Amino acid sequence: MPSLNCHLLISGYRRNTADPVEVLVPNMLDQFGNHANGIQVVDLDGAQDVFNWSGTYSWGFFVYACQAPNIGANCYNNVAVPGSASIPVIVQQKGLQPVNLLLSFNVVGRSGGGQLGGLGQEVRIGSRWIASAFLNSETGQPASTTILLDWLSARWTLDPVEGGFVRIHSVWKPEEYLHVENGTLAVGPIQPEWQSAMWQMEPSGGGYYVRFRNVWQADAYLNVESGALALTPIGQDWLSADWWLLR
Incomplete structure (x- = not known):
C-alpha cells in the first residue's frame, strides 16, 4: 500500500505554558516506527511546543504497511x-490527564503483481525500490512519488497491443x-502507430515484479535509479527498474 498521510487532532491542551504536548508510541520496535504487526508509523512520536497553536491542532504523521522482508x-524483516491491526498511542501534557488512544487499521493484501495479471484492469504501478512511490501524473508530468489514495492520476490501465505489448493508459485523463x-517521458494523446507509447512487460524478481521496456527505445526501461522517474538503459541487478501492480 502507499503510505497514508494521517492527522491526529489535538484539543483541550494548556496553551500559555512552556510544557509541550507529547505523543508517545510505546510499542515501537525501533527509531523508524516499526511495530511487530508490520505497521510502520513515521513522525508520530515526539513533543511540540504549544505557543503557536490555536484551536484544534493537526499533528501529521504517516502510516505504512511493510510489504515483504527487507522491502520498504x-x-x-x-x-x-x-487483517486488522492496531497501535496504542498516548497523548500527554504536564498538568493534564494522559489520553490513551488506539489507532486501528485494516491491512488489505495486495493481489499478485508481476506479469501474471493486470492487463486491461485498473492498477497502481508501485516502485519496488522506493517504498510508497507510485507512477502518477498529478502535476501533468509523469513521476514516481508518494501519492494519496484518492488520486486518479496514479491509476492506469495496461491496454494490450498487438505483438504482446501494452500501452500505459491514464484513468484520470483517458x-x-x-x-x-519527443525523447523524454511524457503523458498525452498519442497516435495508434506510436511505438514510443508501447511497452514490453518483462517479469522480474521471480515473476512477482515487472519491468517496463520501451518498444521504440528498445534498450531503455522505466526506473527510479536516480530517485526520479527516468527511461534509461539499466543494470540487470537494478531493483529501481522493478515495479509491482496494485489492483
Whole structure:
C-alpha cells in the first residue's frame, strides 16, 4: 500500500505554558516506527511546543504497511499481515490527564503483481525500490512519488497491443498515455502507430515484479535509479527498474 498521510487532532491542551504536548508510541520496535504487526508509523512520536497553536491542532504523521522482508522504508524483516491491526498511542501534557488512544487499521493484501495479471484492469504501478512511490501524473508530468489514495492520476490501465505489448493508459485523463515520442517521458494523446507509447512487460524478481521496456527505445526501461522517474538503459541487478501492480 502507499503510505497514508494521517492527522491526529489535538484539543483541550494548556496553551500559555512552556510544557509541550507529547505523543508517545510505546510499542515501537525501533527509531523508524516499526511495530511487530508490520505497521510502520513515521513522525508520530515526539513533543511540540504549544505557543503557536490555536484551536484544534493537526499533528501529521504517516502510516505504512511493510510489504515483504527487507522491502520498504527501513522495514527490515517486519511484514504486515492482511487483517486488522492496531497501535496504542498516548497523548500527554504536564498538568493534564494522559489520553490513551488506539489507532486501528485494516491491512488489505495486495493481489499478485508481476506479469501474471493486470492487463486491461485498473492498477497502481508501485516502485519496488522506493517504498510508497507510485507512477502518477498529478502535476501533468509523469513521476514516481508518494501519492494519496484518492488520486486518479496514479491509476492506469495496461491496454494490450498487438505483438504482446501494452500501452500505459491514464484513468484520470483517458485521452492520455505514457510515451517518449519527443525523447523524454511524457503523458498525452498519442497516435495508434506510436511505438514510443508501447511497452514490453518483462517479469522480474521471480515473476512477482515487472519491468517496463520501451518498444521504440528498445534498450531503455522505466526506473527510479536516480530517485526520479527516468527511461534509461539499466543494470540487470537494478531493483529501481522493478515495479509491482496494485489492483
